[in-house]
Amino acid sequence: MKLKTINIKGKEYVEVNERLIFFRKNYKNHALLTEVIDKTDDTILIKASVKNEQGITVATGHAEEVKGSTFINKTSYVENCETSAIGRCLGSLGIGIDNSVASFEEVANAVKQQQKVDTITKYTLDIGDANWEKVLKYVAANKNLGLEKVLIQLKKKYDIKTPIKKELSKLMK
Secondary structure, three states, X not given: OOOOEEEEOOEEEEOHHHHHXXXXXXXXXXXXXXXXXXXXXXXXXXXXXXXXOOOOEEEEEEEEEEOOOOOOHHHHHHHHHHHHHHHHHHHHOOOOOOOOOOOHHHHHHHHHHHHHHHHOOOEEOOOOOHXXXXXXXXXXXXXXXXXXXXXXXXXXXXXXXXXXXHHHHHHHO
């Protein structure tokens, strides 16, 4: 069955609702589940999973959204994140991936995000400078999140170079 696609910049993408309709019609004995993995004041990370009739996970997909990063995320970043996670999960199951696992929504959001990122100036970060002291306080307060999540947050504000990553890695141990 050919799923309906939308063209973005010359490539065809399948919307999540199309993937979901296909899933509901063709995988009647499977369960589609979502769970919040991490939520801060500004971000949310959601995991979607498909389990077969034996309860075995056969596909997963993750998505992260930043509150207020796009027009839709000003009011609905949780819902948008869940939709993206579901789309990626269904793509992982093989639904709607003729051209890309990414859904129309993800690609459209990525294009907007890239345009926004291009206009944001990040602070420089050097070991020992005033920003470094702020980062050390943040790392101490959020050590429980782990290095990867701490770096994700820090990269939103700072230009993180390899020596900084290495030093942060040492501090997180």
